[in-house]
Amino acid sequence: MPRRLMPLQKLIFPGVGAFGHAMDALQAKGFVEPLKEYIASGKPYMGICVGMQTLFEGSEESRTKGLGIIPGIVKHFSTADKAVPHMGWNATQLVKEQTEVGGQAVNYGIDQDSVYYFVHSYAVPYADNLKEWTLATTQYGDEIFVSAVQKGNVCCTQFHPEKSGFAGIKLLRSFLEGTGVVDDSKVKIFDPRPKSRDLFTKRIIACLDVRANDQGDLVVTKGDQYDVREKSEAGGDVRNLGKPVELAKRYFDEGADEIAFLNITSFRNCPMADLPMLEVLKLASQTVFVPLTIGGGIRDVTDPDGKVHSALDVAGEYFRSGADKVSIGSDAVYAAEQFYANDGVPDGTTAIETIAKAYGAQAVVISVDPKRVYVKDPSETNHHVIKTPYTGPNGETYCWYQCTVKGGREGRDLDVRQLVTACQRLGAGEILLNCMDKDGTNSGYDIELIKDVKSAVTIPVVASSGAGNPSHFSQVFNETNVESALAAGIFHRREVPIETVKNHLKESGILVREDHT
Numbered sequence: 001m002p003r004r005l006m007p008l009q010k011l012i013f014p015g016v017g018a019f020g021h022a023m024d025a026l027q028a029k030g031f032v033e034p035l036k037e038y039i040a041s042g043k044p045y046m047g048i049c050v051g052m053q054t055l056f057e058g059s060e061e062s063r064t065k066g067l068g069i070i071p072g073i074v075k076h077f078s079t080a081d082k083a084v085p086h087m088g089w090n091a092t093q094l095v096k097e098q099t100e101v102g103g104q105a106v107n108y109g110i111d112q113d114s115v116y117y118f119v120h121s122y123a124v125p126y127a128d129n130l131k132e133w134t135l136a137t138t139q140y141g142d143e144i145f146v147s148a149v150q151k152g153n154v155c156c157t158q159f160h161p162e163k164s165g166f167a168g169i170k171l172l173r174s175f176l177e178g179t180g181v182v183d184d185s186k187v188k189i190f191d192p193r194p195k196s197r198d199l200f201t202k203r204i205i206a207c208l209d210v211r212a213n214d215q216g217d218l219v220v221t222k223g224d225q226y227d228v229r230e231k232s233e234a235g236g237d238v239r240n241l242g243k244p245v246e247l248a249k250r251y252f253d254e255g256a257d258e259i260a261f262l263n264i265t266s267f268r269n270c271p272m273a274d275l276p277m278l279e280v281l282k283l284a285s286q287t288v289f290v291p292l293t294i295g296g297g298i299r300d301v302t303d304p305d306g307k308v309h310s311a312l313d314v315a316g317e318y319f320r321s322g323a324d325k326v327s328i329g330s331d332a333v334y335a336a337e338q339f340y341a342n343d344g345v346p347d348g349t350t351a352i353e354t355i356a357k358a359y360g361a362q363a364v365v366i367s368v369d370p371k372r373v374y375v376k377d378p379s380e381t382n383h384h385v386i387k388t389p390y391t392g393p394n395g396e397t398y399c400w401y402q403c404t405v406k407g408g409r410e411g412r413d414l415d416v417r418q419l420v421t422a423c424q425r426l427g428a429g430e431i432l433l434n435c436m437d438k439d440g441t442n443s444g445y446d447i448e449l450i451k452d453v454k455s456a457v458t459i460p461v462v463a464s465s466g467a468g469n470p471s472h473f474s475q476v477f478n479e480t481n482v483e484s485a486l487a488a489g490i491f492h493r494r495e496v497p498i499e500t501v502k503n504h505l506k507e508s509g510i511l512v513r514e515d516h517t
């Protein structure tokens, strides 16, 4: 009996990755003409991120042409006044309003008082010829870009509603439950020249270090300076602070802006089929609607039968299981060493390059595990040295930050500035900056380290390690220009709720996302 197919009623194109990669895939699959025909038919269409960008004529990101439905070219953000990618939660300014009640709401539930999750390096600058199409604009630094378009049966967002917590769910619900077609004759367009209002918020990230305990159960653990075993007895048990999926859901409910899972025993080889975090991601992404980062073991893996899976394949499995970003630790150090051995010329083979090419720079995070090496005098080392008031064990007043691999087990002849500049050059989109000396100490972030790294790169930096109370978060945002701050122990042990951190930041005049209820 022939299969009966349901007629297509609504179409969502949730694009991720690079413009050229997306358009090439549409071409290769023969989807370009059917997509244009579908949109021309007047049936509801929603495009997200690259799914919106492809409607334009082209992008500076690629020579491949776009669908050409909307006039204009997608442009790269300037790095002169801000980190790029634009990664995080920002507000919108609506420029269309319904003149009559009823029908599909023109704003699709987008709310000017909410913030939405953006992650992109390219955007369409607002211009007057886009007046008919522009539904909302957003400001990042001093640039104002089109953050949502709407016309008739088309509604697209540059931000990710599926990762924008309850504000995003409201938008998706409006599209799915409404007619999906706006009567444009009943819409009023305001003067779309937007007012200046950069409402980019600082992100608070909860980090879950995950490993199997001695009973073989996957647990969230937390160490002091990377030692995760109880101190009370010799060779004590792995600390167990909860189950990964349950904790992730709790942090989403409590207002975390992002969740990171790190598989901290990834230095052990693990067959592709047994990657422990795939199931965690699949389950977590069913109930957690903020970005998920996965780290640990993003590198080539070999199955017991000798079959090799590339880092790109491993990352692809994680993305398909619900990850938004992958974080690379040890392999990034080896990639940087290879980069310098090759006289600073990228050779296209590293995991950073292959994953960024396929999924975009914003999907590649570098997890750095540095530790201080003190010297009496800068001449003792070739590495980038800072002068520090926190003296070493023998009164040294200089130190450099040594990169480590395998969860801090092995130090390398590479300093943190060398690592981050090489990784940015190779195409990474964000730095997750841990600090082995500070991890689990509750004594505050290593401000000197963070300033040093931030001054070396233009990609966003996540401050990590050492948060012990809310004032450590305001300190790191006031004294450095990091985009986000991560904590683990204080959240796991319920010492400081995420809400308390955000309330404190708000009282300190620092913008944070609040719409998590």
Ligand code: 1PR
Pocket (backbone or CB within 6 Å): 207, 208, 209, 222, 223, 225, 226, 227, 228, 262, 263, 264, 265, 266, 267, 295, 296, 297, 298, 327, 328, 329, 330, 331, 367, 368, 369, 405, 406, 407, 408, 434, 435, 438, 439, 440, 441, 442, 464, 465, 466, 467, 486, 487, 488, 489, 490
């Ligand atoms: O090298 O690509 O396989 O990745 C391994 C990953 O696992 C890296 O991201 C590395 O940072 C992480 N990792 C490995 N061993 C440990 C360990 O603790 N023994 N955890 C580990 C790193 C540090 C942070 C922690 C912050 C905040 N943990 O993730 O969450 O320091 O903690 P705090 O707020 O309690 O101070 P690869």
